[in-house]
Each structure stands twice: as structure tokens, then as C-alpha cells.
Amino acid sequence: MNIIECDIQGPLIIEPRVFGDERGFFFESWNEAGFAAAGLDLKFVQDNHSRSQKGVLRGMHFQNPGPQGKLVRVASGAVFDVAVDLRRSSPDFGKWTGVVLSAENKRMFWVPEGFAHGFLTLEDNTDFLYKCTAPYAPQFEGSLAWNDPAVGIEWPLDGIEPKLSAKDATGLSLDQVTAFP
Incomplete structure (x- = not known):
């Protein structure tokens, strides 16, 4: 696999080795030993899928x-995927990085602990898959405002208004969230 560092420390773009021919393709989206050999010694406890x-x-x-x-990765469709550094001790605190993930490019995105994460779907019927290192705990969930000007994420909205959940529409500004040390 090919690992690409992002413009902030922590998140990584991962390009798996894809084997394909006229019948289709095959790639390993997760191999514990392979990821550990690449410096990503990760333990996952939960898999999620959203459409x-x-x-x-x-x-x-x-x-x-x-x-x-x-x-995270996309099995069908495409997203613009974003991570925001919420680690106060980081030189990149409050900065974001983004990448297009699609069924076509087969890229994966590693979003480490201490980051806010979100995505904008670019195509209908987009299937988004992600593995997590800790179980979902709704009582501890926070939401950073997707449009906080202090962060300045450049979403590829092309003049459309995004469809948001009630929770996402009321996200907090960077100076209001419970950041990490």
C-alpha cells in the first residue's frame, strides 16, 4: 500500500494495492499485519456503514x-472527507485537511483520535464504510460546526445547501467544543 501524509500531522491517505482484470478487482481494505508494518498498529472494535x-x-x-x-473508505459513490485537529497541544490545532474518497479511486483515510471528522456526499447512493478504534458513546459525542469560519473548511458545495441532521445543524464553534489536551 502507499501511504500519503496530509498537510496536517496525523491524518493519512492510504492507497491500497488493487489487483484487477476484465472480471473486476480485488484489494485488502484491512490487514492488521500489513498496516502494522506500515507503522499503523491499530486495533478496531466496531465497523459502521452509512448510505x-x-x-x-x-x-x-x-x-x-x-x-x-x-x-474510512467509500464502497460506492464518492465523498469529500474532512478531518479537523482538535488537539490543543498540536501545532495544527483548528486546521483541517480533506480528500476525495470514491469507489473509483479506492483510497482510504486514517483519521486519528483527537480529530473531528465529517464528509459531504458527492454522488447519490454513496456507501461510506469505517472502522473505529473505540465504541460509539453517544453521551460523549460532540459536533463541531461544519461551517465554523475559524476553521474555514472549503466544502465543494457548488452552490447547493447541504442536507444536515438537526445535530449537525447545531454544531459548536471551535472555541466552544471540548477539545483534547
């Missing part, structure tokens, strides 16, 4: 305490 229509924005979510690291 969304074009224009749905989910995020920016985090858990504190009980932070989750997430290995």
Missing part, C-alpha cells in the same frame, strides 16, 4: 472522552 444521497453533509463529529480513530 447517503448527494449533498448530505455528516459531521463534524468527535468523542471526548473516548476518542475514536477511524479508517
